[in-house]
Amino acid sequence: DAGVIQSPRHEVTEMGQEVTLRCKPISGHDYLFWYRQTMMRGLELLIYFNNNVPIDDSGMPEDRFSAKMPNASFSTLKIQPSEPRDSAVYFCASSLHPRSNYGYTFGSGTRLTVV
Amino acid sequence: ELKVEQNPLFLSMQEGKNYTIYCNYSTTSDRLYWYRQDPGKSLESLFVLLSNGAVKQEGRLMASLDTKARLSTLHITAAVHDLSATYFCAAPDTGTASKLTFGTGTRLQVTL
DSSP: OOOOEEEOSEEEEOTTOOEEEEEEOOTTOOEEEEEEEETTTEEEEEEEEETTEEEEOTTOOSTTEEEEEEETTEEEEEESSOOGGGOEEEEEEEESOTTSSSOOEEOOOEEEEEO | OOOEEEEOSEEEEETTOOEEEEEEESSOOSOEEEEEEOTTSOEEEEEEEOSTTOEEEETTEEEEEETTTTEEEEEEOSOOGGGOEEEEEEEEOTTTSOSEEEOOOEEEEEEO
C-alpha cells in the first residue's frame, strides 16, 4: 500500500483565494482525520470522518473551512476565502477502528502559505 | 477536555547519554501512542501502549505506560545523532476513543 497520499505537497496562494487540499486514505481504513500543525498551536484536530460521514468538526476554526469525503478513497479540505493566518502544515491521517493496535498513519502533509 | 502535556519541550543532549521524556494526560485512558517527526516530514508511529504497565522497546528507545498515574515515559538510552527529531505522545478521547489529542512535542537534539 502506498500509504496516505496528500496533494499538493506545497501550496502558495494569495489572500482571498480558494484552496483545496486532497487526501487519499489507506484502503480499508474506516477513519480519516484532518490535522493542522503550527508552531504556536501544535497539532490540532480539525475534523474526522467514519465511513465517509463527518463525526466531529468541532475543531474547524470557522465557516471558511469545509471538508468532504464523497467516497472511501477521497477527502478534501477547502478554505474559502483563505487568510494569512491559515498558513500551516495540514496533515491527513487514516486508521482502522481507533481501538485497533496500530494508531494513525499520517500523510506527508500539505504546506500551505497564504500571502 | 483531554489535555496532554509533555516535558521537556526541548532537550539537548550529548551522544551516549540517557534521558527520559515525560507525557502526562488529564483523563483516564487505557492506551497511549508515541510518534516521531523529523524536520519538514510527517509523523511516524513509534509505539502503541495498550494497557497499564505496558513496556515496549525499539533500539535505543523504550516507552512505558502507567494508567493510574496517567503518565507515559519515553526513555532514550545512549543517544545517537540519528535520534534527533521531535517526539509526540497522543492519548485517545475517553468518550469515543476515536480521536487522538497530541502533546506539545519534545524537540530532541543530540549533539556529537
